[in-house]
Amino acid sequence: MFSFQTIFDNLPVLIGAARYTLLISVLGCAQGLLVGAVVCAGALSRRVWLRRAAALYVSFFRGVPLLIQLLVAFYLLPVIGINVPALVAAVLTVGLCAAAYLSEVLRGALNAIPRGQAEAAAAIGMAPRDLWLRILLPQALKIGLPAIINELILLVKASSLVTVVGIVEITRMSQSIASATYRPLEIYLAAAFLYLAINLVIAQAGRLLERRLAY
Amino acid sequence: MPDLLHRYGPDLLTGFGMTLFTWALGTLLGFALGFAIELLRRFGPKRLAWPIRAYVEFIRGTPFLVQLFVLYYGGPLIGLRLDALPAGVLGLTIYGSAYFTEILRAGFDAVPKGQIEAARAMGFTDGVIVRRIMVPVMMVSALPALVNFAIILTKETVILSMITVPEIMFQTQTMMSETFAFVEPILILALFFWGFVEVISRLGRRLERRFTHYLLERS
Numbered sequence: 352m353f354s355f356q357t358i359f360d361n362l363p364v365l366i367g368a369a370r371y372t373l374l375i376s377v378l379g380c381a382q383g384l385l386v387g388a389v390v391c392a393g394a395l396s397r398r399v400w401l402r403r404a405a406a407l408y409v410s411f412f413r414g415v416p417l418l419i420q421l422l423v424a425f426y427l428l429p430v431i432g433i434n435v436p437a438l439v440a441a442v443l444t445v446g447l448c449a450a451a452y453l454s455e456v457l458r459g460a461l462n463a464i465p466r467g468q469a470e471a472a473a474a475i476g477m478a479p480r481d482l483w484l485r486i487l488l489p490q491a492l493k494i495g496l497p498a499i500i501n502e503l504i505l506l507v508k509a510s511s512l513v514t515v516v517g518i519v520e521i522t523r524m525s526q527s528i529a530s531a532t533y534r535p536l537e538i539y540l541a542a543a544f545l546y547l548a549i550n551l552v553i554a555q556a557g558r559l560l561e562r563r564l565a566y
Numbered sequence: 567m568p569d570l571l572h573r574y575g576p577d578l579l580t581g582f583g584m585t586l587f588t589w590a591l592g593t594l595l596g597f598a599l600g601f602a603i604e605l606l607r608r609f610g611p612k613r614l615a616w617p618i619r620a621y622v623e624f625i626r627g628t629p630f631l632v633q634l635f636v637l638y639y640g641g642p643l644i645g646l647r648l649d650a651l652p653a654g655v656l657g658l659t660i661y662g663s664a665y666f667t668e669i670l671r672a673g674f675d676a677v678p679k680g681q682i683e684a685a686r687a688m689g690f691t692d693g694v695i696v697r698r699i700m701v702p703v704m705m706v707s708a709l710p711a712l713v714n715f716a717i718i719l720t721k722e723t724v725i726l727s728m729i730t731v732p733e734i735m736f737q738t739q740t741m742m743s744e745t746f747a748f749v750e751p752i753l754i755l756a757l758f759f760w761g762f763v764e765v766i767s768r769l770g771r772r773l774e775r776r777f778t779h780y781l782l783e784r785s
Binding site: 353410411413414415416417418419420422423426427430504507508509510511512514515521522525526529534535536537539540542543544546547550551 | 623624627628629630631632633635636639640641643644721722724725727728735748749752753755756759760763764767
């Protein structure tokens with residue numbers, strides 16, 4: 352018998368655990384944007400070795416499964432003398448991984464900005480710093496917004512993998528509830544629908560934000 | 567390290583074989599299922615449109631790991647008792663089908679209307695139009711996205727280790743827990759996967775170039 356009661360009883364705990372899912376994906380996305388901007392700057396640099404380094408970074412973080420990256424961070428950081436809490440390691444890893452994808456998003460968005468704008472800014476004597484902070488980056492963020500929202504949704508789903516380093520987010524919590532209640536079907540389905548709800552909300556918020564920013 | 571490799575080499579190799587096997591089978595079956603779903607959505611009865619949309623949204627909106635848990639641990643409660651390997655392949659198939667069907671949908675949408683109208687004007691039957699015009703043209707425009715998703719699936723196969731499918735990640739973790747050697751196995755695994763994905767990507771690009779060659783030449 353499918354027991355809705357089990358779901359209702361445990362839903363508050365699952366929603367409580369969603370805090371960590373959101374924390375990891377939102378912080379990971381923010382860090383991904385920051386690091387991604389740096390990697391993107393490297394990819395667009397005139398220096399060959401910077402371009403190579405950026406390409407290597409993107410290739411590594413996109414080529415190695417996140418699950419393995421998480422284990423690398425979890426087991427290897429202590430070996431080289433860095434002891435950070437699992438949560439910090441998880442956010443950092445998710446963020447570094449997201450940076451690889453977001454740097455490509457930013458690169459595409461920057462390419463979509465008409466070249467004339469940078470030339471015009473240079474012509475009126477704008478400093479490179481202002482050019483980037485006032486002209487290029489704001490527009491790149493706007494053009495890339497759908498892809499960034501998409502990445503955030505991917506991160507919400509990817510955050511389920513941090514169970515392997517022992518952080519009690521939705522998936523880990525549902526594992527322990529499932530083994531305590533012997534109701535895996537109900538609990539895992541509830542977890543799945545919780546993820547679905549979070550992602551639908553993010554997608555909707557993204558659409559609203561896009562409409563708000565459109566001119 | 568050489569000792570470790572000697573002792574665990576065979577296990578790692580079978581793990582690698584298992585990774586390749588689950589990936590290839592999951593991708594093929596996922597593509598087949600996705601194709602069937604897209605044909606149903608496009609040419610089947612209208613009342614199927616809504617359930618198909620719900621299926622696609624559900625699969626794409628939830629983590630693959632949770633889907634596997636539902637299937638593997640929740641399945642027995644509704645009489646679906648599967649071993650880890652079939653459950654893993656079925657999970658990959660279902661997961662892949664939702665993404666493949668969306669890629670194929672975009673591909674079908676990109677088939678120029680004029681070609682279909684021209685074929686109809688020349689008296690082609692509907693079946694022939696679909697088989698000889700729509701599907702080939704659709705496949706060419708969808709190929710890059712299909713290859714890209716097949717590459718993404720290589721990385722999803724490691725998640726099968728969480729339901730104890732003995733693929734490379736699972737073997738490595740077994741090795742780690744038996745020997746307490748963490749650094750080398752994980753580094754090797756990471757490097758291995760990096761290479762694996764790189765090789766698959768190159769092959770994919772070559773495949774793309776072969777089938778879309780004529781498009782590039784003209785432009």
